[in-house]
Amino acid sequence: MIEAHSLTRTFGARRRPTVPLAGVSHLFGDGTLTYLLGLNGTGKSTLLRCLSGVLRPDSGTAQVDGRELGRTDAPARHLGMYLDADAFHPGHSGRRHLRWLAAQTGVPAHAVEALLRRTGLEAVADRPVRGYSLGMRQRLGIASTLVGNPRNVILDEPMNGLDVAGVLWLRGLLRAWADEGRCVIVASHDLAEVEATADTVLILEGGVIVARGTVDEVRGPHANLETAFLAHVPRAAGALRVRGAA
Numbered sequence: 001m002i003e004a005h006s007l008t009r010t011f012g013a014r015r016r017p018t019v020p021l022a023g024v025s026h027l028f029g030d031g032t033l034t035y036l037l038g039l040n041g042t043g044k045s046t047l048l049r050c051l052s053g054v055l056r057p058d059s060g061t062a063q064v065d066g067r068e069l070g071r072t073d074a075p076a077r078h079l080g081m082y083l084d085a086d087a088f089h090p091g092h093s094g095r096r097h098l099r100w101l102a103a104q105t106g107v108p109a110h111a112v113e114a115l116l117r118r119t120g121l122e123a124v125a126d127r128p129v130r131g132y133s134l135g136m137r138q139r140l141g142i143a144s145t146l147v148g149n150p151r152n153v154i155l156d157e158p159m160n161g162l163d164v165a166g167v168l169w170l171r172g173l174l175r176a177w178a179d180e181g182r183c184v185i186v187a188s189h190d191l192a193e194v195e196a197t198a199d200t201v202l203i204l205e206g207g208v209i210v211a212r213g214t215v216d217e218v219r220g221p222h223a224n225l226e227t228a229f230l231a232h233v234p235r236a237a238g239a240l241r242v243r244g245a246a
């Protein structure tokens with residue numbers, strides 16, 4: 001369970017700040033696959049980073065399993081996160097990266113072999129990450145979240161770059177995590193994927209959550225999640241008109 005309470009975060013100059021989070025509160029429940037939607041630059045990554053303890057909010061709190069992550073004795077058992085496809089040492093192999101994480105977490109090195117198998121990275125495990133495709137890096141990032149067998153998982157656009165087999169695999173993995181009782185939070189732009197698989201959907205716009213609920217609740221009277229999104233985020237519909245696409 002992850003709880004955001006009145007999170008605010010501002011970037012930039014005081015006179016003209018960017019305000020991605022202007023008081024965001026939400027309880028991300030156990031056993032729930034929650035997708036976070038919003039236009040580019042809306043604040044999805046900022047929210048995920050605040051929830052993960054990577055970024056300090058200006059005000060408000062984020063608690064994982066009822067406590068600030070930094071105050072838990074074994075953070076990796078509470079939270080697995082994958083926020084950046086470029087967050088690997090380019091000269092390290094996938095196996096070395098995962099073994100390093102395992103050592104940090106007190107997980108035996110042999111567990112890494114199972115993770116490499118589970119994420120389809122065995123064949124490239126000893127190659128430097130600098131030679132990995134985006135999809136391979138995504139798989140390595142997803143493997144990284146699993147090292148501590150955490151109760152909560154946060155992923156920022158993990159489907160980008162995955163091939164068809166990878167998308168199907170990750171879809172099954174996310175579902176399995178939630179069904180096992182984990183709290184799973186994923187930022188995405190893939191509305192069709194979200195519509196087909198989410199338990200809960202949040203739409204972030206203007207620093208706040210403008211829609212939340214099950215797919216049915218967020219879709220409301222609209223034909224699909226795409227038209228619902230355009231209704232919840234008028235700025236998106238306006239941008240379409242400006243570009244002559246609608």
Ligand SMILES: Nc1ncnc2c1ncn2[C@@H]1O[C@H](COP(=O)(O)OP(=O)(O)OP(=O)(O)O)[C@@H](O)[C@H]1O
Pocket residue numbers: 011012018020038039040041042043044045046047
């Ligand atoms: N470290 C930073 N310094 C300054 N501005 C930042 C920083 N991180 C994020 N921002 C700004 O905060 C806003 C929200 O960015 P964020 O990355 O959270 O958006 P996002 O919804 O994840 O976008 P995308 O869909 O493009 O990934 C943007 O205007 C971005 O430029």
